[in-house]
Amino acid sequence: MGRFSPSPLSAELSALHQQALQHLAATDAASLAAEPPAELLYHTMLTLQRQELHRAQAQIKALQQAAAVAAAHATAAADPAADKFRRLFEHxxxxxxxxxxxxxxxxxxxxxxxxxxxxxxxxxxxxxxxxxxxxxxxxxxxxxxxxxxxxxxxxxxxxxxxxxxxxxxxxxxxxxxxxxxxxxxxxxxxxxxxxxTTPLKMAEQQRRESEEDRRRVLAAAGVGTVIYILGSKEVVLDERARALLGLPPAAGPLPSTEVIRQVYPEDLVPASEIMTRAQQTGQPVVLEFRVVWADNSIHHIRFRGEIEKKEGQPGRLLGVMRDISAKRQAQEELSYKNRLLEHVVHNMPLVLGRLSNTGVFLELIGLGLRHLNIQDNQLRGVSTFEAFPEHAEPMRRLLAGESVKYVTFVVEQGERIYYQNYGFFDQERHEAVIFAIDVTESEQTKQKLHAEKAFTKQVIDHSPDALIALDLNLRVTAWNQKVAQYASVPEEKAIGQSFFELLPHHLETAEFPHLLEQVRQGKSITLFNQTLGRRPGSYDIYCVPLQNPDSSEVTGILITIRDITERNRMLAAAVQLQRQQQQAVVRAVFAAQEAERKRIAEALHNGVGQLLYVTKLTLENGSRFPPDPAVLQVLNEAIQATRNVSHQLTPGILEDFGLQVALQELVKHIPQGTLKVYLHLTGLHQLRPLLLELAVYRIIQELLSNVIKHAHAHEVHIQVEHEDDQVVLSVQDDGRGMPATPLPAADPGMGIVSIRNRAELLGGRFSLDSHPELGTTVRVALPIPAKSQ
CATH class of the missing domain: 3.30.450.20 (PAS domain)
Structure with a gap:
């Protein structure tokens, strides 16, 4: 359908159209489209026209009725009663x-x-x-x-x-x-x-506003209103009064028994007596009582009210109440502090004095006066400048309005009585107040401690060790002269400073802060043979916790640094001398062993070996009957075994041709089908002591024997190298290796333990690297004595 468009010739229709659009704009229908549908617009215009028609009809009807009423009035003018009603209406x-x-x-x-x-x-x-x-x-x-x-x-x-x-x-x-x-x-x-009713309305509004303002003022002041109806024993409380009494919010009066139930029991009798007396005399009622809230807390309430009489008899009690708990608590606190101060002054060595602005004592009391043989207020009215002239200077400053704090003494019978004093001037009362406490004992103790500290300081400063005391924050509390020399920081600059800021490069171990944390927890730590950055030498460092003797609580840390450089040098010299002596003994023992082996080898070779050889020749040439081949075979093996034992006991080839040839001959006697041996020799053409070459030969001989007996290896590499000042040898096999935990040696011969001991006695180094199924490598480094170079 098309859009509705009114004829431009009809002004009334245009006005109705505009009114309908405005009506739709004010309703939800306008949101359906920017331009409402023609049906909706037409329906709205029709509805508005009908409403207007209804109003016009009602207005016409009212006008007609008005005309009828006027005509009725004119017709009834002759009727006296109607005329009277008309006049009442009009006037x-x-x-x-x-x-x-x-x-x-x-x-x-x-x-x-x-x-x-x-x-x-x-x-x-x-x-x-x-x-x-x-x-x-x-x-x-x-x-x-x-x-x-x-x-x-x-x-x-x-x-x-x-x-x-x-x-x-x-x-x-x-x-x-x-x-x-x-x-x-x-x-x-x-x-x-x-x-x-505008005047009444405004008056009522003003009354309400006034009442609201009054309630606000009372609420701001923390005041609640109370109306007690004496006849009915009912109480009307506003919201604040209910809260003060610990009652829940509610409206309307409540029985007086509910209020009485909130009052602290001990306060009921005095409150009842005051109420009775007020009813009899008409005097204002002033009460202070306590109330108990639901949480059992106690609050102090002050009530003030007056009795409103009705026909000569008490009618209502009107009043206000407020919470004075804070005030009462402050009063009780002040009273308690006054009692406490009085108790302290009379039971501790204290002095409390008040002076006028001219220095005259208004009051002077306290147990602290007894050391001076002065009683309480004995000096009242006496000038402080006369009684205690030694206090003149601080007293002048005190009377000038300055607060003072000082320690002084009074000589009584040749003894110094010390007092710690504090004073201030009360500007409101124009008087000075002075507090003093007898600190004679503490001052004497302080002087004694000062003397002991000075003595201890001298002892510490003359200690050969460096001593550092730290608090729990690792700040320096003591620092003797030895540390000052190490760190180039005097004690007066070190006190109170961070330990690690003062010594950033001296203790270079990264674990030291962690160790100090353990000491702070109560554990003693000792570090041996430490080095200090920028300072040569070796040092032992002892870190111990400083503990309170009463509670064992750790209060600090003491660090002692001891220079052990000279001690280590002397120990090293002693060890070197001992080692030299041991090596001399070892050389002698080795020489004796080798000589004995040589004698035994010669006896076997020249004695047993020759006899066996002669026996063989006799059997071969001197008998009429040819010898048994098996017997000859046994004799040949016995002769060869004797030669081998003789050679093993003393390899003469070592003395005749040197270590390189001896090792090559040693390897040749190992059956190659059983074990492949690879020999690598470097620098052995140089001269070495015979004892050192014998030691190298015996070690390699024993290691090869161990490989053959225990390793089940297929090949072994032997390397011997003559370096500048040592001979380094290594024997590496591809056998089954050794267990992770070595078993005790069962071999009565040299064995691994004997090889290690021989190497150490000769001043050498021994190492063994073995893994199951991965073989074993033994390395030995033997130093060459200087005289042989």
Whole structure:
């Protein structure tokens, strides 16, 4: 369908069209489209036209009824009763008017004056809502609310309501309207009386505001109001009063027994006596009592009120109450502090004095005066400058308004009595207050400690060790002269400084901060043979916790640094001498062993070996019968075994041709089918002591024997190298290796342990690297004595 468009020739239709658009814009229908559909627009225009027609009809009806009423009045003018009613209507001081369907049909002059109109025609035919703002204070539209009141009046027979009206000048005012239905012919009119209640409304509003302000002031002051009705024994409490008594929020009066239940039991009797006396004398009631809240907390309440008499008899008690718990607590605290101060002054060596602004004692008390043989207030009225002239200078500053704090002494019978003093000047009372405590014992102890500290300081400074004391924050508390020399930092600059900031490069171990943390936990730590950065030598460092002897609580750390450089040098010299002596003994033992082996070898070779050889020749040449081949074979093996043992006991080839040839011959005697031996020799053409070459030969001989017996190896590599000042040998096999935990040696011969011992006795180094199924490598490094170079 097409859009609806009114004819431009019809101004009334254009106005209705615009009114419909405005109506739709104020409703949800306008959101359906920017331009409403023609059907919706047409329907809205029709509805608005019908509403306007209804209003016009109602207005015409009201005007007709007004004319009928006027005609009825004119017709009834001859009737005295009707005329009397008419005069009452017209000349009533109240605004009176008649409504038909809530449209005005008549009104009196008072009504015109109320709304500021000059003629009835300004009202006749107008709706009641025309004399009001668009909406009432409750938010409802005035027309709807007026129609509702009209229907209620007809249904109930009358209806009174409050109405916010509007005069012709636009001024708003409050009024009270009474509607009464009146039946006239076929129509029901409403007779209305409208009274202006604006002054009463404003007065009530001012009263409420005043009451609200009063409540706010009382609430801000923490005050609650109380009304006690003496006759009914009921109590009316405002919200604040209920809270002060620990009662839950509620409205309305409550029995006095509920209030009494909140009062602390011991305060009930005194409060009852004061109430009775006030009723008898008419004096104001002033009470201070305690209340117990639901959480068992106790609060102090002060009540003040007056009794309002009614016909000569007590009627009500009006009053206010407030919480004085803080004030009472402060008073009790002040009282307690005063008692405490008095107790302290009379039971401890204290002195409390008050002086006038001229220095005259107003009060001087305390147990601290007894050492001076002075009683409390014995010097009242005496000038402090006369009694204690040694205090003159600080007393002048005190009386000048300056706070003073100092230690001084008074000589009594040749003994010094020390006092720690503090004083201030009270500007409000124009007097000075001085506190003093007898510190004679502590001062004597302090002097003794000072002397002991000086002595200890001398001992510490002359200690050959470096001593450092730290607090738990690792800041220096003591620093002797030895440390000052090490760090080039004097003690006066070191005290209070961080230990690691003072010695950033001296203790280079990264674990030292962690070790100090352990010491701080109570563990003693010792570090041996440490080095200090930027300073040569070796040092032992002892870190011990400093503990409180009473509680064993760690209070600090003591670090002792001892220079052991000379001690280590002497120990090293002693070890070197011992080693030299051991090596001399070892050489002698080795020489004796080799000589004995040589003698045994020669005896075997020249004795047993020759006899066996002669026996063989005799059997081969001297007998008539040829010898048994098996016997000859045994003899040959015995001769060869004797030669081998003789060669093993003393390899003469070593003395004749040197270590290189001896090792090559040693390898040749190993069956190659059983074990492949690879020999690598370097630098062996140089001269070496025979004892050293014998040691190398015997070690390799024993290691090869171990490989053959135990390793189950296929090949072995032997390497011997003559370096600048040592001979390094290694024997590496591909056998089954040794277990992770070596078993005790069962071999009565040299064995691994014997090889290690021989190497160490000769000043050498021994190492063994073995893994299961991966073979074994033995390395030995033997030093060459300097005289052989």
């Amino acid at each position: 009533s001081s109240d605004a009176v008017f008649l409504l038909l369907d809530n449209y005005f049909v008549d009104c009196n002059a008072a009504m015109l004056a109320l709304i500021g109109a000059t003629d009835k025609q300004q009202l006749l035919g107008q709706h009641m809502a025309e004399l009001a703002p668009s909406h009432q204070p409750d938010g409802h539209p005035s027309r709807e609310r007026a129609d509702d009141y009209c229907r209620l009046a007809i249904a109930q027979g009358r209806h009174r309501y409050e109405w916010l009206g509007q005069r012709c000048t636009g001024e708003e005012f409050w009024g009270e309207i009474l509607l009464t239905p009146v039946q006239m012919d076929t129509h029901t009119l409403l007779h209305a009386v409208w009274r202006d």
